[in-house]
Amino acid sequence: MPSARNGNEDTDAKHGVQAAETVLQVLTSFIDAEPMPTLKNLSERIGMHPAKAHRYLVSLCRMGYVEQDPETSRYRLGPLSLRLGLAAISTVDVIRVAKPMMHEFCEALGHTTILAIWNNGPTIVLKETAGRFVMLTAVEGAVLPLFRTAIGRTFGAWMPRKRTENLLARELAQYDPHPKPGFPTNFDEAELLFSEIRKRGLARITDDQSKSIHALSAPIFDGSSELVAALCVVGPAGEFDSSWSGTTAKGLQRAAGLVSKALGYSAKA
Template sequence: MSLHDTADDAEPRGPRGIQSIEVGGQLLLALAHHGRPLPLKDLAREAGMVPAKAHPYLVSFQKVGLVAQDAGSGHYGLGPLALQMGLIGLQQYDPLRLATPLIEELAEALGLTVALAMWGNRGPTIVRVAEAATPVHVTMRHGTVMSLRDTASGRLFAALLPPERLREALGAGLDELATDAPFQQALSEIRAGQPARAEGDAVPGIHALAVPVFDSLGRLVLGLTVVGPGAAIDLGPQGAVARRMQQAAQALSQQLGWRGSA
């Protein structure tokens, strides 16, 4: 055995794949990235290959239903099998299951308490809490219903849920909030893309910031909320905490099939 053989044997080897599938997969990735049918030359360019090389892959993908070609324009788009696989994949994603380890990571990284809220029959409800190393002693535990007016989680849902969903839980109370000018201004800022914020409104000296998690249809499914002492949280929309929370929420939303942007 030569030194060369020994060095090769010492190198870690991953599972052996089929290169042609990996190459052809770049065409599927390009279609998924653009979200619309593309002509052959554009699709090939996006996948990093010449049209003559891309075409045989597309023919095979059409035969199994991964790609479909429009009869009129000749453009290539995702086929029925790809769509079925996408729907099945989305059904397998549970927002809470995906988000639970995420809030543990955020709590450790930020040194702040991070929670998940979902809309319940009485309003925004805390369903998971990840405590910071030095926990914040506020009423935020599993099952807590957050104030729509005075908490970041509540304002997030008030801004982004359809009015009929809000009325189911609040009834006539929704009309009272409609005349609260500062509250409505806060909702307008959230709808414009800013995080929901609460600066000591519920508990003096305690600040909170909440960002939305969307599903594949653009519906609000979770509120990702960070809570801590006022001195520890910069509530500015461009602050480090806001940026970290928004990045996490967007990544989680994309896992759930959302195709929007921050």
């Protein structure tokens, strides 16, 4: 005859733990939320009373899964959430396929090489650093902007608009009152930029967008011809060939093509 303790364990196994489900509910409120959401915003997203949500957020902050800005009291996901996300991301096919190739790509291209996927924004998942050039901002797990990076522009050009429109709208709102050369200020200008990128098969960042660092980025497709990642090469402006038809651009396209082919992609004639 099972003991009372065993009986309770069986019940828990069948029905789960309500507190754990609530914790996960609070964590999922960050998905597709605005950057640095407020307690009110998070609680509204999951239909939870702010006082209850706050108690769980306090515990998540203590454990390192959430951080709270001491000045604004707004929240963001913490380092342990990032590590958990990266652990899940590491099982994605494109990462598994590309990871053993990255060192060879970096050696052939002669510059730091980066792989990014879409995870609520263009997210760096692999990086091979060339020589002494180290980008402190290009760390695994970093989420990049759409317009200020070649990787972001690649996703903007090939990712279905319904997946990028929220991030597009936020960034365009930043540039509209303060226009900058080489950056769109409305959706029509953004579409023109993305159309040109698709025609060339590459996105890039050069002098108009960055004086010190230049970059080229190419799309990676899977067997369904869906964009699954961007492969980017980046280097110091004075040492980097950012021309559309230069050796760096051609080498990058070949490298991205190898990963796409390994994922079952077949380019149309």
